[in-house]
Amino acid sequence: MSLNIQAIKVIYKYEMLRSWKTLFQSLASPVISTALYFVVFGSAIGSRIDSIEGVSYGLFIVPGLTMLSLLTQSISNASFGIFFPKFTGSIYEVLSAPVSFFEIMVGYVGAAASKSFILGIVILITASFFVELRIAHPIWMVSFLILTCVSFSLFGFIIGLWATNFEKLQVIPLLVITPLVFLGGSFYSVSMLPPFWQTVTLFNPVLYLVSGFRWSFFEVSDVNVGLSLAMVVVFLLCCLAVVSWMFKTGYRLKE
Amino acid sequence: MNSIISIKNLSKVYNGGFEALKSINLDIEEGEIIALLGPNGAGKTTLISTICGIVSPTGGSVSVNGYDIIKNFRESRQLIGLVPQELTLGAFETVWNTIQFSRGLFGKKRDDAYLEQLLKDLSLWDKKDNELRMLSGGMKRRVLIAKALSHQPKIIFLDEPTAGVDVELRKDMWNIVRKLRESGVTIILTTHYIEEAEEIADRIGVISGGELLLVEDKQVLMQKLGKKQLVLEIKETIDSIPESLKLYDLSLDKNTNKLTYTYDTGGDSTGITRLLQKIQGEGLQLKELQTTQSSLEDIFVTLVHEKKEDEA
Known part of the structure; x- marks a missing residue:
């Protein structure tokens, strides 16, 4: 069975076009909030915090801040992308077209991940205006960026399929993701925590993400970079497993 | 095809x-x-x-x-x-x-x-x-x-x-x-x-x-399912359906002096000729006549209705 490449292309294209129309909101709000974080944490508070493992505080929070935006934006982009056609009912068209679920996923998740990737780059550029950014391992940095964008867009896609109303669409990003990111060492090194909380933090998957990403910048990390990479890949595989189960059963798409 | x-x-x-x-x-x-x-x-x-x-x-x-x-x-x-x-x-x-x-x-x-x-x-x-x-x-x-x-x-x-x-x-x-x-x-x-x-x-x-x-x-x-109706408007005032016409499926509207004859188009003979002859025999004069065919709607209602009755 050959792939319906044309269908993947149009889903991708029109998903990208959708955000192009709201380019200002899509980019401006994350950029502004990142800038605000820099002003507050980097300059105002950061100037009173010692450097962490030889990295100034303002610089130290760059990877964490990028991850914060990346995670929330990947999820919201991807979940909204598939939820909206479900909400309006226009999903009928995709379901009655000669398109496999796999192609639907590649189109929607691909577009959401691309947007997040662009956003990640824009945030890093914004950061470079505030701090003197240095990237020790650019290839690893980009790899972490792509892996994160893809896996969290996939996660958002799952939420979008699962959600039956707008509240459900918001609940996971607000109640689960934001706390995990804040407590995952985005703004501090885990070694700054009391031993008990250090252990607790090890159960937070976002820690591995932030730590690995930070390593690619400064070669400073809370956990081994190999472990970080493995955890992201495991998360990606879990999401893929859930999506394939959803597709197999037609979960919330087909009666 | x-x-x-x-x-x-x-x-x-x-x-x-x-x-x-x-x-x-x-x-x-x-x-x-x-x-x-x-x-x-x-x-x-x-x-x-x-x-x-x-x-x-x-x-x-x-x-x-x-x-x-x-x-x-x-x-x-x-x-x-x-x-x-x-x-x-x-x-x-x-x-x-x-x-x-x-x-x-x-x-x-x-x-x-x-x-x-x-x-x-x-x-x-x-x-x-x-x-x-x-x-x-x-x-x-x-x-x-x-x-x-x-x-x-x-x-x-x-x-x-x-x-x-x-x-x-x-x-x-x-x-x-x-x-x-x-x-x-x-x-x-x-x-x-x-x-x-x-x-x-x-x-x-x-x-x-x-x-x-x-x-x-x-x-x-x-x-197949269509029934036709022949509506005959009589010049004279009649109070009831004349005896000789009673074997036909006729109904009388006294207000308008109209006789309505319902027949099946599927049959070999519709009986219209004999009905008309009998009306003439009764000495009644026709003012107007028209036929109407039952619409799909009537057919549909009958079908769905029959189905419901079968189930009951």
């Missing part, structure tokens, strides 16, 4: 246990217009949605031009265009973009000339850059048709195309359907407006309670 869609023992039980389709068998011929008539909740939309791939069947099979709708879903869906009942459109896309999207979904290369002509035929060309949410209900309905035709399908499903549509637009819709048929497209439409089926369909299927009660050529159906 070849059958382009072949439905065999198709059944659908929803998760809640509701049996929406009960072993439907139907062959649809290439190039015909078939109307599926039935009350709300009869299973019309479920039947269409199953053939188009939106609802998974519980049992039975459907093949479209020889392709199984599940095993060969790409080939079968390629041939089908679906116009849904609800105005399910996005909000912020333009008309032009949304039909490009539809065409692409079906794996077809861009063909701006075809899409331009399509929009022109549907009087949508001047709206091509409008956002979907800015369109009126009638225009949205046209956009849905344009989307369904964007990949040049051989079969088109119209699920209640004229539900909630004003008279003028309904007539427009019928013209669109006729034009489509002229171009060789097979059309399956569902409706609960009997007038609609009567007006445009070649064959009519009646669905009720998830069962296909009958499928018949429209003319044959009308003839």
Whole structure:
């Protein structure tokens, strides 16, 4: 069975076009909030915090801040992308077209991940205006960026399929993701925590993400970079497993 | 004629246990217009949605031009265009973009000339850059048709195309359907407006309670089940039906002096000649006479009613 490449292309294209129309909101709000974080944490508070493992505080929070935006934006982009056609009912068209679920996923998740990737780059550029950014391992940095964008867009896609109303669409990003990111060492090194909380933090998957990403910048990390990479890949595989189960059963798409 | 869609023992039980389709068998011929008539909740939309791939069947099979709708879903869906009942459109896309999207979904290369002509035929060309949410209900309905035709399908499903549509637009819709048929497209439409089926369909299927009660050529159906009435207006005032006419199925309206004779068009002789002779024999003079044929609506009501009585 050959792939319906044309269908993947149009889903991708029109998903990208959708955000192009709201380019200002899509980019401006994350950029502004990142800038605000820099002003507050980097300059105002950061100037009173010692450097962490030889990295100034303002610089130290760059990877964490990028991850914060990346995670929330990947999820919201991807979940909204598939939820909206479900909400309006226009999903009928995709379901009655000669398109496999796999192609639907590649189109929607691909577009959401691309947007997040662009956003990640824009945030890093914004950061470079505030701090003197240095990237020790650019290839690893980009790899972490792509892996994160893809896996969290996939996660958002799952939420979008699962959600039956707008509240459900918001609940996971607000109640689960934001706390995990804040407590995952985005703004501090885990070694700054009391031993008990250090252990607790090890159960937070976002820690591995932030730590690995930070390593690619400064070669400073809370956990081994190999472990970080493995955890992201495991998360990606879990999401893929859930999506394939959803597709197999037609979960919330087909009666 | 070849059958382009072949439905065999198709059944659908929803998760809640509701049996929406009960072993439907139907062959649809290439190039015909078939109307599926039935009350709300009869299973019309479920039947269409199953053939188009939106609802998974519980049992039975459907093949479209020889392709199984599940095993060969790409080939079968390629041939089908679906116009849904609800105005399910996005909000912020333009008309032009949304039909490009539809065409692409079906794996077809861009063909701006075809899409331009399509929009022109549907009087949508001047709206091509409008956002979907800015369109009126009638225009949205046209956009849905344009989307369904964007990949040049051989079969088109119209699920209640004229539900909630004003008279003028309904007539427009019928013209669109006729034009489509002229171009060789097979059309399956569902409706609960009997007038609609009567007006445009070649064959009519009646669905009720998830069962296909009958499928018949429209003319044959009308003839088979059709009863005709002969209304005779008498010059003289009469108080009761004369004795010699009592063996006929006659009814008298004393206010208008009209005798109504109901007869079956299917029979060899209708008895009209003898009735008229007898009326003359009674010395009655006719002022006026007219015949009326029962509409599809009466037929439909009778059928659905009989079905309910059988179940009771």
